Amino acid sequence: MPQQLPRHGAHLLDPRTTRFALWAPDAREVSVELDTGNISNLQPGTDGWFSAEVPCPAGTGYRFLIDGQLRVPDPASRAQIGDVHGFSKVVDHAAFEWTTQGWKGRPWHETIIYELHAGLLGGFSGVESYLPYLKELGITAIELMPLGEFPGARNWGYDGVLPFAPECSYGSPDDLKRLVDKAHAHGLMVYVDVVYNHFGPDGNYLHAYAETFFRDDIQTPWGPSIDFRRAEVRDYFCENALMWIMDYRIDGLRLDAVHAISEKDFLIELARRVREAAGPERHVHLVLENEDNSASLLERGFDAQWNDDGHNVLHHLLTGEDEGYYADFSGEPTLKMARCLGEGFIYQGDSNRRGHARGEASGHLPPSAFVLFLQNHDQIGNRAFGERLITLADADALRAATVLMLLSPMVPLLFMGEEWGSRQPFLYFTDHNEELAQAVREGRQREFSEFAVFADRPGGATVPDPNAVQTFTSSRPDYAGSVGQPEFEPWRTLYRELLQLRREQIIPRLAEVRSEGVKVLADNAVSARWQLADGRILRIDVNLSEAFVTSDPMPEGAEPLYLSRVDPDTGMLSPRSVLALLEARG
Template sequence: MSLRTQETWPHGAVPLDAERTRFTLWAPDARQVSLELADGSSLPMLPRADGWFMIVGRCPPGTRYRFGIDNDVQVPDPASRAQDGDIDGPSVVTDPQAYSWRHPHWRGRPWHEAVICELHVGVLGGYRAAEHYLPHLAETGITAIELMPLAQFPGARNWGYDGVLPYAPQASYGSPDDLKHLIDCAHGLGLAVLLDVVYNHFGPDGNYLHRYARGFFREDRHTPWGAAIDFRRRPVRDFFIDNALMWLQEYRFDGLRLDAVHAIDDPDFLVELARQVRGRLDPARHIWLTLENEHNQASLLERHYDAQWNDDGHNALHVLLTGETEAYYADFAERPTEQLARCLAQGFAYQGQRNRHGNARGEPSGHLPPSAFVLFLQNHDQIGNRAFGERLRHLAEPQALQAATALLLLAPMIPLLFMGDEVAAPQPFLFFTSHHGELADAVREGRRNEFAAFGAFADPRKRERIPDPNAPSSFLDSRPQADPALGEPTRALYRRLLHLRQAHIVPHLPGTTALGAEVLAPGAVCARWRLGNGRELRIELNLGAGEVERAPAAPSSVLFELPQRAPEGSAPATLAPYSVRVSLDAPAPMPALSESAHE
């Protein structure tokens, strides 16, 4: 695939100076295109090669505009940098250099230092309000935040995966400069900031591309959201690569998480995106690129991407903690302990094995470092895609959840938390949207029908109890608050574990290799890693209700233990129910210098 040629243009409105802006639109199916300004004036755009239209107008930052297509319909700029209101409002010319950064010399953090907390800006009150949450996270030991998608979507309430204007930060959360201020504030606290981006589809409401640029899509390939995006076309490919560069350059995000790339039927696009990001940004910056990918394509993690969300690790832990085995958990119903051990030792549980549908899934991953895998107990999907959005604290035995939390925060994989985990938030995280009319009805019924295969919802009358995504209460009920009784003890546990991680594990993560994982009993494993400094990290975990015999081990110092045992002369022979023991072997003695060495 060739790189951009002189016959292609950056999408959207690009200010040339304080008064003039160049507007470009790829509209190969339009006969004519005009620039429609808020003052009522209409300026014909000049056709260029390959379906492009362009005009330079006296339009300073703040100008409101739309594009007119064939004197028939007016549409927002698909590369709008800001919207005046909702998706049906005018697009706004913005000056990407107007914001004055308070921390211009921030260069990010090395990937191995990442401890990530996923946030939904909307339920936190918007860009400015979300800033108040950041000192709490930094003091807890979090080193990075990951924002759920911000691309402009219809209405004011949405998870963000229904975005239709990928370049425009959601207007109901605040202005583009408010978002920059949030990122600036995070950097001042030492927090890296990632953004979840959706490059596999556009939302169902407010996408006008089919009207004038059908080439964005290919009807011969379909995803769960409709026709697949056609990344074979240069203008389409550049639309998304330039979007990634915009977030990283203009907004100074420290990295991106690409949503559901298994729905992108063009791995070459993913490789090119990573190469362009790595090649066009300051090499002194630490830029993190991560993936969600059901295909477990380990090959993408060898050079191009830092890590992948490890759903396999989560699913195995969830089955062990809750006993749930319906839907996709069925792939982990028979051997969850073995699959957890495989994840701890080799990364993915599925490395080519067949799933419940008989399909081979995954690629060998044992050669990758542990830091190539993002491990989590909860995230927006795993909570919000439950019928009632329950968190693990309502589903698992409390001490077992604490033991699993110790595994999450002290294992050499990269840990990911979901907002509220650290204070035992009791509130659900529900699926919410703000659609209207027929689309609202379709989303509500579709949501309820998703659970028809679950035994608890086989009766249609029971599915009626599932919260309506479009009800304001579904959004309002999802705002996390600390549990009055458990919040402080839980935060104390997180702070202690993250302090141990920072002091004993993070400095030695580069060069870490897995030494294997052993199944001790159903629900119990022992995993070992050789850290970069040569010491052995050992985690013994028992999520079962019975005592389990420990595997023989060399003398070591206990880093963390739950439940805490009284000091004894020797290590206990068994693991208690719902327990974890994390230890480091004694450092090797320095060899004595010979006489010749002294000389």
């Protein structure tokens, strides 16, 4: 069945004709201005729509003229000529010649995610050059930080304002398709981080002609909430998701901060529409970031959620940090770690430090419903100085936590550079106009001014300027400089070994998994067990304390997977140690 033509944006009807459509309920008249100088009036329809069929081929630049005065890009632009304030471009998605027509994706339980920033790696072609290395490392999926067009050439992507248009500084739509095609040829899935909870502050013109795209009764950290009660708004974002899945053949989406979306039924609708369009033959994966820990969404079309709870308690145990949100995890952290490993979420309706109940019961969900990580863009880059965990934690303890992350039945996520122990920061960077750049500088300085790290820096510390080019370039991971260097190779070897173990010993047994309980051994030390699909028991003992801790000896017939600073015969765990093994069927 042919895919229905999207309502929003410019779409080729034949090689010489394009249909333009704009939802502009506050406009009296709308025209489309081509880069050839031709101007055509769009015809008003019902419910605020304007549309027309105009003679023009793929590659034509265009923009909309609102009430004869305001020129704006297409909010559903599939590509931009220049930046967010420039002409949009008509794109023929059907023209690309794929070489991996038979690719259907991979099952979710095979996922090992490598999160990366395309701009820091040299755009889409730069990421493409990393694919052989990532495959050899043992990665099965790359996750691209948001790609939607943002102002300037340097940005994390969460300030995007044209979510349908891949950022032009990274490459063209065809460049992105070539990256996806090459990834699939290497057996790698490609996920994209999408932002449906807000628009960035520069380049979003929707308020000028579609004020009801937003609601005035709910405010978010980024301004008025998007009004998902409206069918036009829901279609806009659902069509965006469908574009990534169908036109770019992306294997999955990570939905940013859905706790800021008040209408949760929109998320369920999006998941349904994506899965119906992709069909049962494709493996398409949908993952949430959700501070609300809404376990019910993970039973209604979504595969998993980023488990910030798991990260936060492990980060506290590794570093001792208890400022900000880490305060919610500094009380009884061992019990919290045990709950995470056994049940997924730590907060399942419990009250946080502010007395607010958070979360839903999650112990009935499989471990694969949770994405576990020690680092990601948020947890590094939202620190004032972008420090990576290797600069904050004891090396042996970090090694033990890495074993836990990569061998547990939860889906692991790595952040670019962590696998070789990169010490370069990952900072928050932008490329805003000077007025907005100054507001961001001052905001970042206020945000971190009360943190202890500022008191430790003589002369008064200042947050690195997000708008400085140096902030961007200093965040680029030095892959070439790490190869063969003694300080980095042990980490790269560790990750390779663990990912090989996961691929050979864990993934084939992950089709069905259930927790067999977690035992607290001592402060900062636990023993977790899971029954795998073949009936064997995966056991991981981890001791993040500075004391010797006793666990159970390795039973007869058990198969050791990884031991570090452990006596398997006595079960004695040295400080900052880990044991992983497969026990025989009971």
